[in-house]
Amino acid sequence: MADGFPVRVLRVSDHSRDSAGFTYVYPVVSRRAGGVSIGINLNPNNACNWRCLYCQVPDLKRGGPPPIDLAQLEDELATMLHQIVDGDFMQERVPVELRRLNDVAFSGNGEPTMSPEFGHALQIVERQLQAFGLLGKIKIVLITNGSQLYKPEVLDVVGQMGKINGELWFKVDRAPQDGFAVVNQVQLNRAAVIRHLIAASERCATWLQTCMFELDGALPTEVEVSAYVAFVEELKAQAPGLKGVLLYGLARPSMQPEAPRLKAAPAEWMKALAERISAQGLEVKLSI
Known part of the structure; x- marks a missing residue:
């Protein structure tokens, strides 16, 4: 962590990107990971091509990422890994039951x-995990809306991930239909979503990532x-590499204008859907 940055115990309900005082690297404790996840933020300008109602950013x-300082990214990741592997990060920052390093995400x-440096960033992650004896022992995760998976250069990176214990979490919050998707505030094409999912699953272990919640007091309809x-x-x-579904509810507050309209779905409803x-x-x- 950055010198002089105050120690803050990590919590599942807080995925702050500045918790280590870095620009590109941030540690979190994750419900889905069941331990510590090192996040890689290639969008420090808070810009995205989607605007999901539940987003915590x-x-x-709207927009794309800025140029990435790759040397700074590598320095931050090396420092973070050193703190976790050789330092007292786990003891000082992580609850006892979550003191395991699960992935770099x-x-x-x-x-x-959307970052042109995505492939170079993966090379940095691979290099640093190798240096700390972690390559192949922990996962490398890509959390994506899948919108760029028609690009050969992106699929090449996904293919490389598949060779080094990579895993892709593909956001599908509702069954895609042609037209405007309210939850994600974008235009979707069902056939394109399916093509992108199949292409991803052919190259890397792929999970659907689905968030369910109440909107304006109503759960998703039976339809x-x-x-x-x-x-x-x-x-x-159709997608032989599809491993399953990461189904989750609202654990952290939305930072979008629709936040007051959102509410966590009841646990029993979520279990029934699962x-x-x-x-x-x-x-x-x-x-949940």
């Missing part, structure tokens, strides 16, 4: 695959839920 704006404050379950069943047949998805033959990891 403050001052989110490309996530951050926008869509990481919406049935469409989502049918979509999962369809994907299972069972319906499991019945399609896919593993479900539920985080």
Whole structure:
């Protein structure tokens, strides 16, 4: 962590990008990871091509990432890994039950695959994990909306991830339909989403990442839920590398204007949905 930055115990409910005093690297304790995840933020300008209603990024704006200082990124990651592997980071910053390093995750404050430096950033992660004896022992995760997975250069990086214990979390919050997606505030094309998912799963272990919640006091309708379950069943047949579904609810407050309209879905409703998805033959990891 940066010299002189105050020690702050990490919490599941707080994924602050500045918790280590860095620009590109931030540690979090993650429900889905079940331990410490080192985040790589290639969008420090808070810009994304989507605007999900539940997004926790403050001052989110439409757009792409700025140029990345790759030397600074590598220095920050090396320092963070040193603190975790050789220092007292776990003892000082992490609750006892979560003191394990699970992954390095490309996530951050926008869509990481929009960065032209995405491939170079993966090379840095691979190099530093090798230096600390962690390559192949912990996961490298890409959390993505999948919008850039038509680009050969992005698919090449995803393919490299697949060779080094990589995992891709592909955001699908509702069954994609042609037209405007309210939850993600973008125009979607169903056929394109399917193509991108298949392309990703052919190159790297892929999970669907789905957030469910109440909007304006109402849960997703039965029509919406049935469409989502049918979509999962369809994907299972078409995407051989699809591992399952990461199903989660609201754990941290949205920073978007719609925040007052959102509420966590009841635990029993989430469990019932997880069972319906499991019945399609896919593993479900539920985080409520």
